[in-house]
Amino acid sequence: MGDVFKALADPTRRALLDELQDRDGQTLFELCTRLLHRGVSSSRQAVSQHLDVLEQAGLVRRRREGRYTFHSLDTSPLRAITERWRIDPEEGPCGSP
């Protein structure tokens, strides 16, 4: 398992996670299109390498379906962060958890 913190440290990789949260199960082509629309002009090769880092950290899953490959968000590695540094429910907005 790769480093979740390192994976999250890059703004392009965070943007990829945002886009996958918006719509799960995207091809590389769709992710590149969405990044371009955000003003992130990374090459397809660079985006593919960012997805490799996210996959190694367990934050992105690649699913081969027939001849296509789809990417999905997996936020479960983030649980380790709140387990390590617990969030006090009393400190939440409006006192709600």
Added chain:
Amino acid sequence: MRITLTSVLVDDQEKALRFYTEVLGFVKKTEVPLGEHRWLTVVSPDAPDGVELVLEPGAHPAVPPFKEALVADGIPFTSFTVDDVHAEAERLRALGVRFTQEPLAMGPVTTAVFDDTCGNLIQIASVPAA
């Protein structure tokens, strides 16, 4: 110099002719037997004298790996223009067409990507009139 033809590389010309006419709604323009394959083109019924799409046999050994690599990454090599991507996607989905990208609006442009069953991904796009 003018552009009057564009091509898609298809696995099977007969299957492609059926998909491009019966499902997409283009009409056959020319068909000339050429040995094992045919010179086969379709046009849009909205522009019968417009650009012809050649259903080109993808028999060269370099073609299958090229097409497979594009499809794996979801890349459409060919794009057609439609008035309403959402309506067209709904119509095609009802006919059993598989989309790898559902309609996606990016500013004024909306696109979607589907599988032409002949080894290609095709993009449909709508751009509102200025």
